[in-house]
Amino acid sequence: MKQYLKNTFDGIYTVLVGMKITFKHLFTPAVTIQYPDVKVKLPDRVRNRLYVNMDDCIGCDQCSRACPVSCIEIETVKSIPGEDLGITSNGKKKALWVTKFNIDIAKCCYCQLCVFPCPTECIYMTDVYEFAEYERSNFLYKFATLTDEESAQKKINYEKFQAEKAAAAAKPKPETPAQTENKSE
Amino acid sequence: MALKTETMVLNMGPQHPSTHGVLRLELEIEGELILSVKPHIGYLHRCFEKHAEAMTYPQVIPYTDRLDYLAAMGNNFGYVIAVEKLLGIQIPERVEYIRIIMAELQRIASHLVAIATNGADIGALTPFLYLFRDREYILSLFEMTCGARMLYNYMWIGGLSHDIHPDFVRKTKEFIIHFRPTIIELNNLLTFNKIFIERTANIGILPIDTAINFGASGPVLRGSGLPFDVRREDPYSIYNRFDFEIPTGKGLVGTVGDCWDRYYVRVLEMEQSLRIIEQAIDNIPEGDVHSAIPKRIKPPKGTVYARVENPRGELGYFIISDGNLNPFRVKVRAPSFVNLEVMGELCKGHLVADVIAILGSLDIVLGEIDR
Amino acid sequence: MYQFLYDLIGNEILAGLLVAVVPLTIILVFALFGIWLERKVSAHMQDRLGPMRTGWHGWLQTVADLMKMLQKEDIIATDADKTLYNIAPVLVFSGSFAAYAVIPFSSKLLGSEVEIGIFYVLAISSLVVAGILMAGWSANNKYSLLGAMRAVAQIISYEIPTALIVLSMVMLMGTLSLDKISQMQTSSFWNWNIFGGAVFGLSKFLLIPFMFIAALILFISTLAEVNRVPFDIPEAESELVAGYFTEYCGMKWGMFMLAEYGNMFAVSAIIVILFFGGYQSPIGYFGNSIGVQWLVPFEQGFWFIAKGLTLVFVQMWLRWTLPRLRVDQLMTVCWKYLIPYAFLNLIIIGIISLL
Ligand code: SF4
Ligand code: SF4
Numbered sequence: 073m074k075q076y077l078k079n080t081f082d083g084i085y086t087v088l089v090g091m092k093i094t095f096k097h098l099f100t101p102a103v104t105i106q107y108p109d110v111k112v113k114l115p116d117r118v119r120n121r122l123y124v125n126m127d128d129c130i131g132c133d134q135c136s137r138a139c140p141v142s143c144i145e146i147e148t149v150k151s152i153p154g155e156d157l158g159i160t161s162n163g164k165k166k167a168l169w170v171t172k173f174n175i176d177i178a179k180c181c182y183c184q185l186c187v188f189p190c191p192t193e194c195i196y197m198t199d200v201y202e203f204a205e206y207e208r209s210n211f212l213y214k215f216a217t218l219t220d221e222e223s224a225q226k227k228i229n230y231e232k233f234q235a236e237k238a239a240a241a242a243k244p245k246p247e248t249p250a251q252t253e254n255k256s257e
Numbered sequence: 258m259a260l261k262t263e264t265m266v267l268n269m270g271p272q273h274p275s276t277h278g279v280l281r282l283e284l285e286i287e288g289e290l291i292l293s294v295k296p297h298i299g300y301l302h303r304c305f306e307k308h309a310e311a312m313t314y315p316q317v318i319p320y321t322d323r324l325d326y327l328a329a330m331g332n333n334f335g336y337v338i339a340v341e342k343l344l345g346i347q348i349p350e351r352v353e354y355i356r357i358i359m360a361e362l363q364r365i366a367s368h369l370v371a372i373a374t375n376g377a378d379i380g381a382l383t384p385f386l387y388l389f390r391d392r393e394y395i396l397s398l399f400e401m402t403c404g405a406r407m408l409y410n411y412m413w414i415g416g417l418s419h420d421i422h423p424d425f426v427r428k429t430k431e432f433i434i435h436f437r438p439t440i441i442e443l444n445n446l447l448t449f450n451k452i453f454i455e456r457t458a459n460i461g462i463l464p465i466d467t468a469i470n471f472g473a474s475g476p477v478l479r480g481s482g483l484p485f486d487v488r489r490e491d492p493y494s495i496y497n498r499f500d501f502e503i504p505t506g507k508g509l510v511g512t513v514g515d516c517w518d519r520y521y522v523r524v525l526e527m528e529q530s531l532r533i534i535e536q537a538i539d540n541i542p543e544g545d546v547h548s549a550i551p552k553r554i555k556p557p558k559g560t561v562y563a564r565v566e567n568p569r570g571e572l573g574y575f576i577i578s579d580g581n582l583n584p585f586r587v588k589v590r591a592p593s594f595v596n597l598e599v600m601g602e603l604c605k606g607h608l609v610a611d612v613i614a615i616l617g618s619l620d621i622v623l624g625e626i627d628r
Numbered sequence: 629m630y631q632f633l634y635d636l637i638g639n640e641i642l643a644g645l646l647v648a649v650v651p652l653t654i655i656l657v658f659a660l661f662g663i664w665l666e667r668k669v670s671a672h673m674q675d676r677l678g679p680m681r682t683g684w685h686g687w688l689q690t691v692a693d694l695m696k697m698l699q700k701e702d703i704i705a706t707d708a709d710k711t712l713y714n715i716a717p718v719l720v721f722s723g724s725f726a727a728y729a730v731i732p733f734s735s736k737l738l739g740s741e742v743e744i745g746i747f748y749v750l751a752i753s754s755l756v757v758a759g760i761l762m763a764g765w766s767a768n769n770k771y772s773l774l775g776a777m778r779a780v781a782q783i784i785s786y787e788i789p790t791a792l793i794v795l796s797m798v799m800l801m802g803t804l805s806l807d808k809i810s811q812m813q814t815s816s817f818w819n820w821n822i823f824g825g826a827v828f829g830l831s832k833f834l835l836i837p838f839m840f841i842a843a844l845i846l847f848i849s850t851l852a853e854v855n856r857v858p859f860d861i862p863e864a865e866s867e868l869v870a871g872y873f874t875e876y877c878g879m880k881w882g883m884f885m886l887a888e889y890g891n892m893f894a895v896s897a898i899i900v901i902l903f904f905g906g907y908q909s910p911i912g913y914f915g916n917s918i919g920v921q922w923l924v925p926f927e928q929g930f931w932f933i934a935k936g937l938t939l940v941f942v943q944m945w946l947r948w949t950l951p952r953l954r955v956d957q958l959m960t961v962c963w964k965y966l967i968p969y970a971f972l973n974l975i976i977i978g979i980i981s982l983l
Contacts, residue, residue, distance in 0.1 A: 076964075079965075080965060085451075086449060086451040087450070087451070087949070087950060089445050089446075090446050090950060094383055094673045094945065095945065097383075097672070097675055098672050099672075102671070102672070102675050103390050103675045104675070104677055106680055106681075114400075115397075115404070115422070117400075117401065117402070117403065118400060119403075119405050138315075139316075181319055181408070182405065183318075183319035183410040184405075184418065185315065185316065185319065188418075197404065267771075273869065274865055275866040275867070288777075289774065289955060377866065378866045379951040380860070380866065380950070380951040382670075382948065383673055383948050450950065450951065452950055455953065455957055456953070456954055456957075608954060608956065609774065610867050612867075
């Protein structure tokens with residue numbers, strides 16, 4: 073009987089305690105924001121969409137090798153003497169034409185492993201996070217600045233140069249341009 | 258005269274509001290009474306262990322994030338400790354301190370989700386939102402530090418990906434001050450609510466010997482009354498420097514080892530984590546968090562097993578190295594996987610509604626179970 | 629109201645239909661408002677904002693949802709019993725709609741002045757049970773079936789404490805007519821039944837505590853009858869997905885929702901009538917004091933709806949505070965707690981009213 077009355081009392085009392093708490097919260101200001109209208113300020117280290125500053129990329133392929141999901145695809149063609157590719161902002165001399173620099177952002181897991189090894193700090197994560205697409209193919213971001221014809225031209229140039237060099241040395245060197253080998257998952 | 262009736266098989270999940278992901282429970286029921294429960298797993302299988310064999314050691318870390326995605330810091334922690342053991346490297350003090358603060362913050366965040374979902378499964382949706390509000394705060398601390406909210410890839414072999422943000426210490430202290438009243442509020446609103454007690458006390462009692470036999474760990478084991486905590490039993494990192502208690506289930510409102518005990522152990526653990534953070538936050542030594550990161554991670558041949566106390570229990574990594582850049586084998590001892598085993602034992606003789614309460618109190622994460 | 633319209637139009641059917649339109653409008657408007665209110669109340673209790681985009685603080689959100697629901701494809705599972713499946717929502721809705729027929733919103737606005745109003749409400753609300761059972765059975769879904777089983781057990785059990793409290797009130801008031809009960813509690817809140825009724829004397833003061841208990845029991849048991857938290861186990865979304873209406877979609881689902889919100893207000897109205905003076909103003913009428921007689925019924929309507937909404941708010945408040953009970957505990961609460969208390973209360977009120 074005592075337990076019975078205690079249960080009744082506990083039941084009502086704890087409910088009232090809970091109601092008091094929720095009632096108090098009825099008047100505390102909301103902690104949520106109206107998202108598309110109001111946006112939170114993201115911290116500066118935030119990891120979202122990748123961006124590659126192609127002016128600085130030397131095509132060293134380190135980012136691609138660091139990526140655990142192999143979503144960066146890089147193809148490069150060596151430049152021939154006489155071509156000036158400029159230097160990067162931290163003073164490295166570029167020697168490779170980057171004919172292909174694709175990031176499949178749909179595969180990317182935003183781990184940031186590609187960012188750290190880059191010698192010129194040209195691949196980095198931005199604070200853009202709203203980039204939904206209707207087509208999956210749109211997620212293949214192509215960063216290479218050269219057009220297809222240009223890269224084809226560069227390839228031909230290089231092959232020509234190789235052939236010339238081979239002819240000059242009469243002893244061809246078996247060398248192919250550095251290429252990314254993509255392990256498929 | 259007993260009426261001859263058929264039992265009914267009810268599939269709970271993989272699409273069900275409270276199976277915490279994609280678990281499928283096959284319930285054999287008679288009316289609402291449970292005769293047997295069979296968990297079916299594998300809907301979230303992502304071949305983590307096979308993947309790891311094709312990755313270099315640092316590349317595995319983002320994958321470990323995705324095991325127990327509610328406690329990614331803890332997962333990183335276990336993995337890097339294992340590899341560091343294999344490499345035999347010393348890591349700077351600063352790194353140790355930051356790692357411990359992160360792991361404890363993560364423990365709070367993870368327990369918040371566990372408590373919140375346990376409450377929400379039983380029908381209390383409001384505490385859920387309050388606790389998620391505070392979890393957001395922790396996630397913002399992480400975001401500020403490493404840029405990600407859930408899958409951090411923060412702890413690296415030999416160091417950390419980023420040093421802490423200049424504001425981190427201040428904001429963490431703010432969080433502690435702000436968070437203590439939340440625990441009290443939670444206790445008033447949910448923990449000691451009569452209905453909640455009725456729903457969880459004396460439900461799903463896990464006796465201590467059964468818990469040990471099944472290999473349960475974490476709050477599930479401690480809820481049964483055994484103060485087993487890897488942080489104390491097998492101190493890794495610098496846990497032996499801190500003063501904290503190991504809360505166990507006492508059967509305060511029911512029997513030792515019931516759902517309420519498992520739940521309450523988590524509430525008490527949050528308080529202990531706060532204590533550890535408080536002890537660590539002011540003593541972070543100066544140093545460079547990148548200094549001990551090896552240029553090339555190529556451990557010698559050998560095997561290693563390292564375990565950490567993740568929010569869900571003992572998380573162990575068994576790594577075999579054949580001296581290459583890739584691990585030969587990475588095996589994960591996932592606490593949720595082991596803890597889920599007791600499900601069938603706990604549910605017998607209870608009602609359908611209790612399955613939800615029991616599952617909530619076991620606090621499983623499917624990412625870790627299916628890997 | 630019917631009499632008035634009948635005199636005006638002179639056609640029974642037309643007058644009857646017109647009378648029926650009033651509660652229908654009220655139920656629809658209330659459902660729209662109630663769902664919005666529920667969202668806002670829950671949101672603010674949870675430190676959120678709730679719907680904000682459609683109209684001022686999202687007040688058009690429910691209308692937008694209604695539009696969406698009307699456009700939805702009506703999916704019926706192949707193995708469902710189609711006839712029952714289609715009838716069920718209508719039955720559930722009509723059960724709660726019919727209860728409005730006798731609720732006096734003000735002294736002038738009531739559908740039918742039946743003498744046995746309260747009895748009628750108790751009876752007609754049981755129609756809902758049939759609808760729920762149909763819905764749960766016909767959908768051929770195990771969750772629906774479990775939900776329906778729970779719902780039926782729950783609603784039928786909780787009718788007993790409800791009936792006991794109603795009985796004690798009827799005993800005290802000596803009438804079954806909701807209008808008369810309201811009329812008796814006139815002029816000031818001190819005359820409301822919760823404060824012992826209009827008859828001044830010793831018994832009034834003796835009655836007050838028991839009236840509070842009675843009101844509480846009635847509130848709890850009606851809460852269970854309309855499946856609100858902590859008694860929402862028939863539709864416990866974390867256990868049974870959505871209970872008996874798991875398989876419904878589109879406007880049929882909407883009908884269940886309408887019925888739920890209609891019921892919420894209906895039971896609040898009953899409590900208001902029995903304990904909180906019905907449509908009577910707690911502080912006297914503005915219309916009377918300035919001598920504008922036609923204002924009085926409007927004021928009464930206002931007070932009635934205000935009181936009803938307050939109770940609805942309390943229902944929502946409870947919902948967003950409490951976890952839900954388990955099915956056996958629900959029965960425990962009913963049979964072991966509410967019914968004995970209600971019985972005791974009935975006896976004590978009986979004795980006091982004899983004094
Ligand atoms: S962030 Fe990670 S997954 Fe994405 S491209 Fe860089 S390395 Fe690859
Ligand atoms: S690491 Fe940097 S420089 Fe090298 S290829 Fe990648 S983006 Fe270009």
